[in-house]
Amino acid sequence: MRLTGPFPMGIRNCTSIIGLNLSGNYLSGSIPSNLADDLPFIVSLDLSNNNLSGSIPSSIANLTFINILRLDNNHLTGEIPQELSTLQRLKYFSVANNRLSGPVPIFININFPPESYTHNLGLCGGPLNVCKDEDLDGLFLSGFAIAFPIFTILSTFFMLYCSPKFSTISHIYTNLLPIKKIVRIKHPRTIKRPQIFVSDENSREERTVKSSLSLTSNYEFYTQVTAVEELIHRLSLVELKRATNKFDIKNVIGYGNMGVMYKGVFRNSILIAVKRLHKFESFEKEFLSVIQILGRLQHENLVPLLGFCLEMGKKFLVYKYMCNGTLHQWLHYRHKIYPKKMKWTTRFKIAKGVARGLAWLHHNKIFKVAHLRISSKCILLNDDFEPKISKFGNAKMMVNASGTPLSSSTSVVPDCSPYKEDVYSFGILLLELVTGREPSTWIHSLADRSREAIMIDESLTGQGFDDEIQETLKIAEKCIQVQTDGEISMLQVYQAIILIAVKRLHKFESFEKEFLSVIQILGRLQHENLVPLVGFCLEMGKKFLVYKYICNGTLHQWLNCRQQMEWTLRLKVAKGVARGLAWLHHNKILKVAHLRISSKCILLDDDFEPKISKFGYAKMMVNANGTFASSSDSVIPNLSLYKDDVYSFGILLLELVTGREPSTWINSLADRSREAIMIDESLMGQGFDDEIQETLKIAEKCIQVQTDGEISMLQVYQAMCATGISNNEISVDLGMNIEDN
Structure with missing residues (x-):
């Protein structure tokens, strides 16, 4: 249905609209002057191919979000408002085929081609001809530009007439050339748009910013971006x-x-x-x-x-940002930095996640996508090693015969070529996870169509997962055969991997020991710096531990993956962890050595109060007669298990100060020098340099405890309390009885 009459003012009720296309109708009258008030968030406005008349309202310059503005093929008159030049987001602009006149706006961020202004009564400036001046100064200069050459010509002819050596016509023409150039100078009404030069960061060459697309492709590109x-x-x-x-x-x-x-x-x-x-x-x-x-x-x-x-x-x-980089890095490079290779449980978790992601891309309800470039290099890993598929530059959005995207209403054909390519690539990825080697080193052996030709990563064998690895190889084999004689979809692949996960039964005795350790310790001990254990479940051979949810995740995530932490927060966390460990070592109920202190076991609540977790390896201290050590028993500061906690807390302090993984600087501790530790740049010059140096001294004493030092967590906590406060406040802060907390 064609729209006729004036601009439909009912649109003013759609204040959240971002795209409006009224092109190809029979709209008449003027463009409303209050469009910016009614449609403040408009990004694309197309009023082309109508019968609109009158001037272009200057208030259009208030459409600050607009990217595309089409007013071509109407009957608009007057000048183009110079205020439009302030539209910094404008990427496509056309007023062609109207009755406009006067200078075109000088846009700051982009040059529009002549085609944007063609077929008007008298537009000038910018990419068009230079404007003729009509003001008084222009008249004077124009008159001077005419009178002066005429005077010069007459004088020259007089000289030529009197001087025999200038008697030839060729000499006359030669001497008139510079005069001709002077006569052609015109005074522009608007300043000619200067070329914009951009200095490339990697090169000092300057280049003119030009539109690299034709008018049509430019419009199509920005229309799709705007959408x-x-x-x-x-x-x-x-x-x-x-x-x-x-x-x-x-x-x-x-x-x-x-x-x-x-x-x-x-x-x-x-x-x-x-x-x-x-x-x-x-x-x-x-x-x-x-x-x-x-x-x-x-x-x-x-x-x-x-x-x-x-x-x-x-x-x-x-x-x-994904803090753990790519799967490719972990399989082929990270083990050179970290002491151990990636465990099978982590590799299998990644395989399951990638399969889930690909199956969802092929089968989701919005529109179906084939990735087409699956490899270990496009699998990113977050702080919990959950895989994230990336690099969608070559991905293909699947469409049906009518050109509309495939959605939930359209069945997926498993042997459809683009889908098969993803299935095949996933099979190669599974083999890379199993072998731990670059596919280029074994890809040719796939011609044998034998799993025996694939060398399993030695670090995975004999760890209790051999059956799972063999089943994974079977799935990989089916995926690879899909390009020749097989038919399997990613949904079927994902279901097969899920079955492997279901078969994995946690019947290891060590888990029972850890389960008991947690409920015995956290069932007896409650403290503001220990994670609260709400309950447990032991039913049908399955074990569950139920904790209070701690909303801010782990300290490790904040230091390495999430956001930069201010020093005041880091110091607060350090004091809280020290208080919790000191209480574990000295409380009246049951003395405990944690034995696994690291940033990964420190949870942070909504107020960033630290909660020590992961008590699976903790040890309850007992006396010679086998009874639990309590407040009636003295604590020996250099007792080996307590010293492990003190040492680990020292490492934690250094991680808080550096903001980096301990693996990147742990070897420098052999220097026994605080200068060997690089302080996080975001902490420097913020007024906390003295506190940071005091913290480094405490960390140094904690680390020395395993060699020649003797310091207990109670002493460490007291030292931490003294960090950052005056001498008058120290006694107040240490006045509480740690054993009562």
Whole structure:
């Protein structure tokens, strides 16, 4: 149905609308001057191909979110408001085929081609011809520009007439050339738009920013980008520069075919990963693919896309930062840093998560996607080693014969080629998890179609999971055969992996011991710095421990994966952990050595009060007669088990000060020097340098306890209490009886 008459004012009730396309109708009259008031969040406005008349209202400049503005093929008159030049987000603009005149706006962030202004009565400036001046100063200068050349010509002819050496016509023409150039100078009414030069961070070459797309492709590209803005946040280049310290090379965490990845942090301390795409037009397709897919699809096994940036011809994708890097790094490089290779339980967890993510991509209710590039390099791992599928630049959104996306109403054909490619690649990924080696080292042996040709990672054998590994190899074999004679979907693959997980029965006696240890200790002991055990369940051979939920996760997550912590919070956590350990060693009920203190077992409540958890390896101290040690028994400060806790607390203090994994600096402790420890840069110069140095001294004493030092957790706690407070306050802080807490 064609719309006729004036602009439909009923749209003013749709104040949240971001896209409005009224093109190809018979609308007449003028464009409302209050559009910015009625549609404040509009991003795309298309009024082309109508019968609109009158002038373009200057209030359109108040549509600060607008990316696309089409007013072409109407009967608009007057001048284009110069205020439109302030629209910093504008990416597509057209007023072609109207009756407009006067100078075009000088836009700051982009050059629009002549086609945006063609077929009007008298537009000038910008990419068009220079404007003729009509003001008084212009008249004077124009008159001078005419009179002066005429006077010069007459004078020249007089000289030529009197001087024989200038008698030839060729000499006359030669001498008139510079005069001709002077006559052609015109005084522009508007300042000609200067070329904008952008200095590349990796090169000092300057280049002119030009539109690399034709008018049609430019419009189509930005229309598609604008369509997903309602689904995903659009960020500014200024925000990303601030987050990455102007894309400092120190923040580079990876290089890829599409671009460079930077680590960054927003003002609210959220850690991000920013992919800066290379400056090639071909990547527009990949850029659109990522934001269209991850903008619409959210799943626990897909990498979260937080936003994107498209500005000054540059493209950026902003993801949530995944602190454990890629699966490829863990399988092939991390074991050179960490003492142990990835355990089978972790590898199997990753395989299950990737299978779940791929099955959901193929079968979800929104629209179906084939990834097409599954490998260990595109599997990111969060702080809990939950896999996140990334790199959707080559992914394909599946459509039916009519061109509409496949959704829940459309059946998935398991042997459909793109899906089969994902299934095959997942089979290769399973073999990489089992072998622990690069696929290039064994891929040719797959021709044998034999699982025996695959060498299992030696670190996995004899650990009680041999049956699971063999079943996983069977699944991998079926996945690889899908490209030749097999038919299996990712949903079937995921179900097969789930069956393996169900078969895994935890019947190890060590788990029973740990289960008993937890309920015996936390059942007897309650303290503000111990995680509260609410209850337990032991039924049908299954064991469950029920804790109070601690909303802020672990200290390890905050130091390495989430956000930067202020020193005051870190010191608060350190004091709380010291208080909890001192109480475990000295309380009146039951003395306990934890034996596994680390940032991963420190939970943080909503007020960032630390709660010590993971008591599976804790040991209840007993006397010579076998009774539990209590307040009536003296505690020997250098007792081996207590010393383990003191030493581990020292390591924890250093992790709080450095903000880095202990594995990255643990070897430097051999220097026995605080100077060998790199203090977290975010803590320096904030007024806490003295407190940090005092904390380092305490950490040093804790670490020395395993060699030549003697210090108890009670003494450590007292020292921590004295950190950061005056001498007058120390006695008050230590006045409480730790044994009563």
